[in-house]
Amino acid sequence: MQEYDKSERYLKDLDDGKREIALSTDDLHVSYGTHEAIHGVSLAFERFKITALIGASGSGKSTYLRSLNRMNDNIAGTKVTGKIMYRGLDINGNNIDVYEMRKHIGMVFQQPNPFAKSIYENITFALKRHGEKRKDVLDETVERTLKQAGLWKQVKDDLHQSALALSGGQQQRLCIARAIAMKPDILLLDEPASVLDPVSTATVEDTLMELKKDYTIVIVTHNMQQAGRISDYTAFFHLGDALEYDETRKIFTRPKIKATEDYVSGHFG
Amino acid sequence: MNARKWDKVATTILYLISIFIIFVLAFLLLYILVSGLPNVSWHFITGRSSSFQAGGGIGIQLFNSIYLLVLAMLISVPLSVGAGIYLSEYAPKNWLTNLVRNAIEILSSLPSVVVGLFGFLVFSINMKFGFSILSGALALTVFNLPLLTRKVEDSLQSIHYTQREAGYALGLSRWETVIHVVVPAALPGIITGMILGMGRIFGEAAALIYTAGQSSPPLDFSNWNPLYIASPLNPLRSAETLAVHIWKINSEGIIPDATKVSAASSAILVLFVLLLNFAARYVGNRLYGRLTGVKERK
Amino acid sequence: MNNDEIRASLLKRSRASKNELFGKIISGLCIAIIVAVVVSIFYFVASKGLATFFHDKVNLWKFLTGTIWNPSTTDAQGHPQVGALPMIIGSFAVTFLAAIVATPFAIGAAVFMTEISPRIGRKVLQPVIELLVGIPSVVYGFIGLSVVVPFVRHTFGGSGFGILSGTFVLFVMILPTVTSMTVDALNSVPRNYREASLALGATRWQTIYKVVLRASVSGIITAVVFGMSRAFGEALAVQMVIGNAMLLPSNLISPASTLTSVLTMGMGNSVMGSLSNNALWSLALLLLIMPLIFNIIIRWIGKRGAMH
Numbered sequence: 001m002q003e004y005d006k007s008e009r010y011l012k013d014l015d016d017g018k019r020e021i022a023l024s025t026d027d028l029h030v031s032y033g034t035h036e037a038i039h040g041v042s043l044a045f046e047r048f049k050i051t052a053l054i055g056a057s058g059s060g061k062s063t064y065l066r067s068l069n070r071m072n073d074n075i076a077g078t079k080v081t082g083k084i085m086y087r088g089l090d091i092n093g094n095n096i097d098v099y100e101m102r103k104h105i106g107m108v109f110q111q112p113n114p115f116a117k118s119i120y121e122n123i124t125f126a127l128k129r130h131g132e133k134r135k136d137v138l139d140e141t142v143e144r145t146l147k148q149a150g151l152w153k154q155v156k157d158d159l160h161q162s163a164l165a166l167s168g169g170q171q172q173r174l175c176i177a178r179a180i181a182m183k184p185d186i187l188l189l190d191e192p193a194s195v196l197d198p199v200s201t202a203t204v205e206d207t208l209m210e211l212k213k214d215y216t217i218v219i220v221t222h223n224m225q226q227a228g229r230i231s232d233y234t235a236f237f238h239l240g241d242a243l244e245y246d247e248t249r250k251i252f253t254r255p256k257i258k259a260t261e262d263y264v265s266g267h268f269g
Numbered sequence: 270m271n272a273r274k275w276d277k278v279a280t281t282i283l284y285l286i287s288i289f290i291i292f293v294l295a296f297l298l299l300y301i302l303v304s305g306l307p308n309v310s311w312h313f314i315t316g317r318s319s320s321f322q323a324g325g326g327i328g329i330q331l332f333n334s335i336y337l338l339v340l341a342m343l344i345s346v347p348l349s350v351g352a353g354i355y356l357s358e359y360a361p362k363n364w365l366t367n368l369v370r371n372a373i374e375i376l377s378s379l380p381s382v383v384v385g386l387f388g389f390l391v392f393s394i395n396m397k398f399g400f401s402i403l404s405g406a407l408a409l410t411v412f413n414l415p416l417l418t419r420k421v422e423d424s425l426q427s428i429h430y431t432q433r434e435a436g437y438a439l440g441l442s443r444w445e446t447v448i449h450v451v452v453p454a455a456l457p458g459i460i461t462g463m464i465l466g467m468g469r470i471f472g473e474a475a476a477l478i479y480t481a482g483q484s485s486p487p488l489d490f491s492n493w494n495p496l497y498i499a500s501p502l503n504p505l506r507s508a509e510t511l512a513v514h515i516w517k518i519n520s521e522g523i524i525p526d527a528t529k530v531s532a533a534s535s536a537i538l539v540l541f542v543l544l545l546n547f548a549a550r551y552v553g554n555r556l557y558g559r560l561t562g563v564k565e566r567k
Numbered sequence: 568m569n570n571d572e573i574r575a576s577l578l579k580r581s582r583a584s585k586n587e588l589f590g591k592i593i594s595g596l597c598i599a600i601i602v603a604v605v606v607s608i609f610y611f612v613a614s615k616g617l618a619t620f621f622h623d624k625v626n627l628w629k630f631l632t633g634t635i636w637n638p639s640t641t642d643a644q645g646h647p648q649v650g651a652l653p654m655i656i657g658s659f660a661v662t663f664l665a666a667i668v669a670t671p672f673a674i675g676a677a678v679f680m681t682e683i684s685p686r687i688g689r690k691v692l693q694p695v696i697e698l699l700v701g702i703p704s705v706v707y708g709f710i711g712l713s714v715v716v717p718f719v720r721h722t723f724g725g726s727g728f729g730i731l732s733g734t735f736v737l738f739v740m741i742l743p744t745v746t747s748m749t750v751d752a753l754n755s756v757p758r759n760y761r762e763a764s765l766a767l768g769a770t771r772w773q774t775i776y777k778v779v780l781r782a783s784v785s786g787i788i789t790a791v792v793f794g795m796s797r798a799f800g801e802a803l804a805v806q807m808v809i810g811n812a813m814l815l816p817s818n819l820i821s822p823a824s825t826l827t828s829v830l831t832m833g834m835g836n837s838v839m840g841s842l843s844n845n846a847l848w849s850l851a852l853l854l855l856i857m858p859l860i861f862n863i864i865i866r867w868i869g870k871r872g873a874m875h
Contacts, residue, residue, distance in 0.1 A: 074437060076362060087574055099583030100576050103440035113431035116454040125449065126439035131582070162559075175435070182439055185573075276770040283683055286675035287692060290746075293739060294695045297702065300710060351597025359591055360598075369598060372605040378858040379608070380800025382827050386834065386851050387608045390615065394839065411604055418601065442583040444590025465701070472703025475802040475827075479834055515705045516803050519712055520832075528713060535706045542701045 004238065004259040011042070011245045014233070020047040021085075022216035023068065023105070023186055028082035028092075030063050030072065037063045039240045040082065045186075045233075050208060050217040052227035052248065055237030056268060061220045062110075064237065065188050068218065069105040070098050086186075103130065106184035110191040112171035114163035114178070119146075119155055122163045122174055123181045130182075141181050149177035150207050169200025176207060180215065187211065189219040193226065205230050224264055228252050236260045298539065305536025308529045314537070318485070318514065323526035327534055329485045332501060333508035337402060337481060338470050340504070341409035346463060349414055350452070353421025358433075358447050377415035382475040384412045389479035400507040405481025412476045413466050420462030424455040457557040464549035468542045474512035482507030483517050511538055609855065616852025619845040625649055630849065636813040636829075638843035649846040651826075651853070653815045658825040660730050660816065661805060662798040665737035669745055670791050672738075674780070677749035682761075682775050688750075699743040708807035711736040716808055725820040728810030733825070736804050741794035748793055752786025753779060785872025789865050796861035800854060802827035826850045 015021050024044035030037050038060045045051045053061040063072070070092070072078040084092040091101050114122050123145055124138045132138060142159065146152040151173045155166070163174055172192055179187060189208070193201040201223075208217060208230055221227050227234055228248060235245040236259070244251065244260040255261040262268055316326020352373075360366040388408030398404040428451050436446030452459070485508060488501045495502040509517065515534045518527040619625045625647060633650020635642075642648050676696075680688030715735045720727030756779050764774040780787070810822020811832055830850055837844040 069438065071434060071437065074433075074443075087570055087577075089574055089577055091577065096577050097579060097581045097584050099440045099442055099587070100579070100581040101440075102438055104573060104577075107434075107438040109431055109434060109438075111431050113429070113435040115432065115435060115450050126436075126441055129441055129445055129449065129583075178435075179438070272770045272773055276772040279772040279775070280683060283675050283679040286672055287679045287687075290672065290676050290699075290742065291691065291695050293742075294699050297699075297706075297710060297739075300714065301706065304713075348597050348600060351594045352601050354590075355594035355598040359594060369602055372602050375859065375862065376601070376605045376608075378796055378862060380802065380827065380854055380858065382800065382802035382830055383608070383612065383851055383854050386830065386848075387611060389834070390611050391607065395611075411608075414601055414604070440581075440583060442587035442590065444587050444594075445583065447590070468701050472701075472705070474703070474705045475831065478831060483835075512703055512705045515709055516807065519709055519807055531709045532713075535709050538703055539706055542703065543698065546698060546701055 004243075004257075006238070006241055006243065008257055008259075009241075009243050010256040011242060012233075012247070013044070014046050015044040021045065022047040023218070024085045025064075025068070026083040026085065028064070028067060028080065028084065030060075030067050031079050032075075033077045037240055038067070041237075041242045043235055043242055043245055045216060045218055047216050048212060048214075049232040050212055050219060050230055051233040051235065052231035053218065053220045053235050053237060054222070054224060054227050054263070056263065057222065058239070059237035060240040061235075061237040062190050064242075065190055065218060065220045066107075067092075068186075068188055069102050069107055071107060073098060103182050104184050105186045105188065106179040106182055107188040107190065108172070108175050108179050108192050110194055112168055112175050112195070114166070114171050114174050116162070116164055118160045119163050119166070119174060120159040123178050126178070127181060145177035145181045146174075148180060148207065148211060149173040150203050150210075151177060167200075169196045169203065172196060172200070172204060173207060176204070176211075180211065184215065186216045186218065189217065191220050191222060194222065201226070224252070236263060238263075301532065301535045301539050305532035305534070308533035309536060313533055317487075318530075319524060323524060323529075325524065325526075325530065327511060327514060327530070327537070329488055330509055330511045330514045330534075331537070332488075333402070333481070333485065334471055334510040334512070336501070337405050337409060337477070337508065337510060338467060340402065340406035341413060341470055342463070342467060344406060345410040345413045345417055345466075348410070349417035350421050350459070352414070352418045353425060354447055354452075356418070356422045357425035358443060358451075373415045373418055376411070377419070380475075381412055381473060384408055385476035385479050387411070388476065393480055398505065400480065400482025400484075401505045402481060402508045403504040405477050405508060405510075406504075408476045408480040409470050409473060412473060413470055416469070417462060417466050420466075421455075421459055424458030424462065425451055427458060428454045457553040460556060461549045461553040464545050464552065468545040468549075471541055471545070472512050472538055474510070474516050477510055477513050478516070481510060481513070483509050483513055485509045612848065612851050612855050615845065615848035616855075617849075619649065619842070619849040623647065623842045623845055625842075625846070630846075631655065634815045636846075638841075638846045647842055647846075649842070649849075651846075651850060653813050654824050654826045654829050654850065655853070657730065657733075657809065657816060657823040658799055658827070660819075660823075661733040661737055661809070661825060662795050664730065664734040664819075665741055665798045666745075666791055666795045668734065668738045669742045669794060670787075672742055673745035673749050673790065673794075674787060676742075676746045677753055678775055678779075680746075680750050681753040682771070682779065696743040696747055699739070700747075704740070704801060704804045705807075707736055707740055708804035711804060711808040719820060723820045726810065726822060727820070728808060728822045729818075729820045730809065730816055730823050731819040732808040733805045733823075734819075736808055737798045737801060740801060740804060741798050744797055745790045745794035748790035749783075749787050752783040752790060755786065756782045785868050788868050789872075792861055792865050792868065796858050799857050799861070800827065802831050806831050826854050830854070 021044045026042050027040045029040050041064055055061045066072050067080050072080055083090045120142055123142045193204050231248045234248040234251040235242050238259050244257045252264055313326045315328040318327055319325030385408055388404055392398045392404035392407045393400060432450055433446050436450045486506055489499040490501055492500050493502055494500050511534055515531050518524055519531055620627055630649055630651055632652055634652050635648045635650045637648045640648050680692050715732050716727035719732050760778050760782060761774055764778045805825055806828035809824060809828050811824050811828055812822035813824050816823040830847060833847050
């Protein structure tokens with residue numbers, strides 16, 4: 001891999017008072033044991049927009065994303081320092097209740113991971129655990145979220161069938177429905193389409209465009225066409241640093257950094 | 270002889286060994302069932318055992334075996350599930366966890382007679398439970414715990430990490446995720462392990478000789494109040510199980526039809542274990558199918 | 568929820584985090600109970616078993632090498648006669664003999680299951696072995712008593728009770744365990760070892776003998792030692808066929824005894840705290856320590872195997 005001058009950066013500061021910021025990080029470092037995977041990343045994500053994180057594998061984009069709702073807490077030996085600001089609170093602090101926080105910052109993973117339960121249960125299970133007992137509310141949520149995820153028509157007669165019997169693409173859309181059933185503020189997606197066929201991918205992308213109205217979305221993708229199609233902003237990650245952050249249009253047409261230009265034009269990665 | 274001939278000879282020998290092992294099992298099962306089943310009758314299964322003359326039954330012993338089995342499972346299942354969850358989900362990777370794992374492995378390698386003697390010393394004598402159902406159930410629990418715990422841990426570990434992340438990402442605690450997501454998904458393995466554990470307990474005798482005792486007082490099957498002294502449910506009465514009964518009549522040799530009674534009792538014991546074995550397979554496959562919506566386990 | 572409510576909820580301890588603490592405590596307690604059981608087994612058995620030496624002042628060496636077990640009498644020097652050698656020899660004799668007989672059968676069956684016909688192995692032998700494991704030990708004892716003992720009596724003479732009968736019974740009892748562990752050992756040999764050997768023109772047997780078995784020696788030894796550990800601790804089945812004579816065995820067909828058989832027979836007939844009772848607990852302590860030694864051997868083999 002070619003060496004790039006990492007001091008050469010262009011990070012657009014969205015937090016300029018002109019727009020609403022849903023989530024931002026300030027000098028975020030992530031390390032596993034003695035190895036530092038993220039070397040201080042500061043980005044701000046605008047509300048009701050889709051932000052794509054791109055970069056070669058090993059660039060740290062997934063690690064960064066997983067830190068945003070502290071999923072890395074569960075991996076032994078991981079240390080996250082720096083600030084993650086959400087609604088004026090540093091949610092990386094010890095005083096924050098992570099379980100409550102994750103209700104507001106949901107996540108969809110690379111590998112579809114529906115529970116070994118029925119479709120209906122997949123969506124309502126966490127709601128019930130969080131205290132929602134009313135049948136009509138649960139029924140309404142199942143219908144609404146499955147419609148939003150573009151799955152309702154296909155499964156409305158099989159709601160009590162096992163979710164594991166669904167196809168990969170359907171499972172992933174179910175996982176999206178499950179995540180938005182919590183009515184989160186922010187939805188983090190970690191390469192949600194990487195294991196899907198093109199048709200399922202297109203459906204998931206449509207779903208995300210639809211969801212943008214109500215949710216702030218941050219999505220990791222290795223598929224640049226995908227980033228170009230759906231995102232408003234794009235951050236380019238390289239070896240644990242965010243080197244360029246700008247409007248997606250600009251990143252793909254007139255990147256300011258050599259590394260970004262090489263990556264989006266397919267010279268590495 | 271050349272290499273090709275050796276190959277043939279060796280293959281033949283391997284076939285013979287395999288046939289021999291199948292033959293051993295066939296012989297054991299046939300011997301037990303053929304010599305035992307003709308002596309099994311309703312009277313035998315429900316009747317009282319006799320101390321000196323022929324014609325006794327095994328009703329109380331059978332009841333004791335089942336009662337002890339149920340009690341021991343009631344204690345050991347929650348404990349082993351809790352311990353298995355701790356090891357699989359919470360235990361940090363450090364020397365203390367290693368020590369705990371070693372302790373469990375040592376416990377599983379202890380001879381059951383040692384477990385029985387420990388139970389005798391601690392439950393029967395120090396805690397003053399005497400030769401009783403309670404002492405026996407506790408000894409069986411000690412005997413059963415390490416294997417069940419390991420089975421639970423293995424079953425939980427076989428559930429992919431992404432299932433847990435799905436739960437965490439919905440704001441659920443680890444405990445909730447384990448109890449409501451991981452454990453249900455691991456249930457086929459856990460249940461299979463539990464049923465096989467039941468088979469082990471049902472046939473165990475060495476751990477019971479000095480804990481549950483080797484005699485059975487007369488029981489009053491019309492009074493099920495556990496506090497009543499002759500109640501079948503009284504946990505402080507001594508209780509000879511079916512397996513202990515087989516051992517006892519063979520080593521004492523007082524009753525004249527010891528061989529008949531042992532054969533019939535062995536047949537019942539083995540049938541029960543076979544039944545549990547098949548149940549373990551069947552239940553495991555069915556649960557797996559129900560959970561995944563897949564018809565057959567590959 | 569408005570902004571302030573969300574901020575407040577993030578700063579409060581949620582239901583989930585209380586639930587998490589609860590779960591940690593409950594599951595931690597369960598594991599603590601198991602550890603406490605293990606510790607107390609060692610504590611109680613050791614405190615009883617060591618009393619023979621500290622309280623009753625029996626010489627450890629004499630205990631291990633003495634040939635007469637009669638705790639209620641004393642020898643010429645006035646020492647109680649608690650020589651455990653006959654039982655120790657009995658235990659080791661049945662254990663080693665059973666392992667020696669079982670090993671070739673176990674290896675043969677395992678080779679058949681992994682190399683010759685995995686299909687028959689999985690469909691027939693696997694369930695057969697699982698069922699053999701499941702048969703209770705008293706049933707093995709009963710069959711030993713009614714089939715093996717008369718067979719030994721007719722074939723070799725004597726009463727039929729003795730080390731030989733014990734060996735036969737233990738052989739069948741440990742065979743399934745040793746076999747299935749050997750199967751695991753053979754399966755862990757990489758497939759390309761076999762393919763490389765066959766490609767060089769070796770016959771199947773040459774491949775098995777020179778490549779597969781060589782590569783899995785440490786796994787097979789582990790399986791055998793594990794089986795021996797089982798055999799050493801087996802109580803009732805052995806006790807029913809060994810004859811229970813506390814004499815130094817002079818041959819394989821005269822009545823003998825093992826640590827386990829003496830314990831099962833004697834514990835009920837002695838008074839707690841008496842020397843004869845303490846001496847039995849010393850035997851129990853020996854039985855407690857042996858699995859540890861077998862365990863250490865298994866680990867040592869495992870480490871050496873990993874190095875090669």
